[in-house]
Amino acid sequence: MRIQPGRFKLYGVIGYPLQHTLSPRMQQAAFEHLGLPHFYAALELTLKSFKQMMHRKKKLLLDGFNLTIPYKQAIIPYLDLVSPEARLIKAVNTVIVKRGRLLGENTDAYGFLKSIKEKFGWNSKGKSILIIGAGGAARACIYDLGKEGASIIFIMNRTLSKAKRLYDEFGKKFSKTQFSFHDLKPKEMLENHPEIILVVNTTSLGFRSDDPKLIHKFPRANGKRFAVDLIYNPPQTEFLRLAKAAGWKTANGLGMLLYQGAKA
Ligand code: ATR
Numbered sequence: 001m002r003i004q005p006g007r008f009k010l011y012g013v014i015g016y017p018l019q020h021t022l023s024p025r026m027q028q029a030a031f032e033h034l035g036l037p038h039f040y041a042a043l044e045l046t047l048k049s050f051k052q053m054m055h056r057k058k059k060l061l062l063d064g065f066n067l068t069i070p071y072k073q074a075i076i077p078y079l080d081l082v083s084p085e086a087r088l089i090k091a092v093n094t095v096i097v098k099r100g101r102l103l104g105e106n107t108d109a110y111g112f113l114k115s116i117k118e119k120f121g122w123n124s125k126g127k128s129i130l131i132i133g134a135g136g137a138a139r140a141c142i143y144d145l146g147k148e149g150a151s152i153i154f155i156m157n158r159t160l161s162k163a164k165r166l167y168d169e170f171g172k173k174f175s176k177t178q179f180s181f182h183d184l185k186p187k188e189m190l191e192n193h194p195e196i197i198l199v200v201n202t203t204s205l206g207f208r209s210d211d212p213k214l215i216h217k218f219p220r221a222n223g224k225r226f227a228v229d230l231i232y233n234p235p236q237t238e239f240l241r242l243a244k245a246a247g248w249k250t251a252n253g254l255g256m257l258l259y260q261g262a263k264a
Contacts, residue, residue, distance in 0.1 A: 010061055012041035014050065015068035020233055023066060026261050038063075047074070054078040058100040065095050066264055072136050079104040088173065089143050091136035094264040107263040108140040108256065112230075113148070115255025116198075120226050124148035128195045131155050132186055132214065133202035134162035137230050141200050142166060146174035154189060154196065156182045158203075186215045194219070199243075201229045206237035214239050218246035225249070232257055 013023040027040035043065070045053065050071060053060070057078060067075050072091040076082060079092065080101040086092045092104035116122040124145045131138050131145075134157035145153055153170070157163035163181035171179045182189060190196060205214045206229060218227070227243035232253035240250045 009036075009038040009063040010041070011038060011064050011066075012043045012062055013066040013068055014043045014045055014053075014071055016044055016046060016050075016070065018042050018044040018068070021068065022232075022257060023068075023261060026258070027264075030262075045071075050074065057102060060097060060100070062097055064097055064264075066261075067093050067095070075104065078102060085109060085143070089136070089139045091139060093260060105264075106140060107260040108137065109144045110263045111256040111258070111260030112141050113144040114259040116226070116228060116251065118259075119251045119255055120249060122198070122226070124150040126151045127197050128152040128193065129154070130186065130189055130193075130196045130199040131202060132184070132200065133157055134159070134166050135202065137202040138200075139166065141202060141230075142170050146170055146177045150177050152178045152180070152195075154180050154182060154193070156184055156186060156189065158184045187217060190215075191219050196225070198226045198228065201227075201231070201237070201239050204231070206239050207231050207233075209234075215242060218243050218248055221247040221249075223247055223249055226251070229253060230256060 011027065013021055015021065021042055024040050024042045031038045031040065072093055075092050080103065082092065082104040086104050086106035089106045089109060091106055094105040094107050096103040125148060127150050129145055129150050131141055131153060134155060142153060155163045155166050160181065160183055167179045167181040190199060201214060205211050225248050227240060227248040228251045229237045229240050230253040231237050235252055240252060244250050
């Protein structure tokens with residue numbers, strides 16, 4: 001490895017807990033590949049430490065950082081500038097530090113769309129899509145799919161009021177896309193709406209082996225429908241296993257992780 005001359009910079013990912021994060025290994029490998037002398041750390045901070053650090057942001061030693069659960073929204077009040085995309089998604093996963101000022105971006109949305117384009121040759125225009133979940137990750141996906149001109153987005157969530165909130169917000173923003181919101185019944189929805197060509201699980205269900213099943217059976221698809229789970233660890237959740245068994249094309253969240261990190 002040839003190290004290029006230049007100032008050493010310090011970056012990191014902030015979250016809690018952080019045992020499962022792949023970002024430090026991925027970003028450090030990229031720095032080394034590019035011959036950059038920088039370091040990327042995992043900063044596992046409790047909410048109290050996170051707040052203390054952000055209150056003293058002028059003295060922050062970091063040149064930039066990523067945010068993961070549970071700080072993607074909590075960071076927003078501390079930012080000096082938020083990109084229009086991140087403002088609409090209401091989540092920031094990347095912060096650039098410039099002379100003590102913090103600039104917030106969202107690269108998750110880019111990562112999601114890029115990953116399904118790579119994996120499936122995906123184009124959202126005119127498509128019907130089911131999004132399961134109504135948190136920050138769902139917002140990034142809906143933003144992408146709406147921006148690209150999806151025709152219908154069904155939003156489904158355990159807490160219906162949160163799905164309705166997304167329906168209200170994004171419905172105003174993307175006039176070409178029809179939105180609807182629903183209780184958490186993915187099996188019935190996929191059976192009753194064969195036009196749904198893509199289903200995305202954005203919830204954390206399936207992360208732990210003892211999690212309840214999100215869906216018990218997928219309708220048969222013969223390789224013409226797509227199922228994505230944003231979880232990448234385990235690489236194949238029960239959701240993806242069942243989808244694959246029924247002939248759906250599948251992708252986990254590793255591609256999104258990779259491309260959000262590359263853009264960050
Ligand atoms: P993220 O930023 O990763 O999207 P989040 O904003 O905390 O995280 O959102 C988590 C999503 O997973 C929500 O849609 C949540 O549903 P609720 O709005 O009803 O809380 C969903 N979720 C988490 N645990 C769940 C469970 N056990 N069953 C169903 N949905 C669950």
